[in-house]
Amino acid sequence: MGVIGPMEPTRLISSPYVRCLQTMEPIATKTGLAVDEDDSLVPNGGSQAIELIRALPSADASSRIVLCTHGEVIGDVLALVAREDDVRLRRRPPGLKGCVWVLEVHKGKVASARYLSPGR
Numbered sequence: 001m002g003v004i005g006p007m008e009p010t011r012l013i014s015s016p017y018v019r020c021l022q023t024m025e026p027i028a029t030k031t032g033l034a035v036d037e038d039d040s041l042v043p044n045g046g047s048q049a050i051e052l053i054r055a056l057p058s059a060d061a062s063s064r065i066v067l068c069t070h071g072e073v074i075g076d077v078l079a080l081v082a083r084e085d086d087v088r089l090r091r092r093p094p095g096l097k098g099c100v101w102v103l104e105v106h107k108g109k110v111a112s113a114r115y116l117s118p119g120r
Helices: 018-031 046-059 071-084
Strands: 011-014 035-037 065-068 100-106 109-116
Touching: 011 018, 011 046, 018 035, 018 065, 046 065, 046 071, 046 100, 046 109, 071 100, 071 109
Parallel strands: 011 035, 011 065
Antiparallel strands: 100 109
């Protein structure tokens, strides 16, 4: 929860796979938020995952949403945003297991992607 707590999340969304749900448990406990499961975050869901990411902030610009997914989805999503939204990635995705990618999304477009190493 170390990196996530100060971000004061307003919503939690996870792949329905057990490992992702286990990862979200301490965040849900600490924040008091329920974890919504979304099938677009399962492995091989890259195009569906980016659609989810692009649609979420449009509901509320002040949202701070934590998503939990799988390495291959992270890699697919970041490859898409680098190509389609011209986002410069300072690290090769997906990154180390347990890492965090902070995406800023404005009007359905990813404006930036920042990598935070595990344990930070």
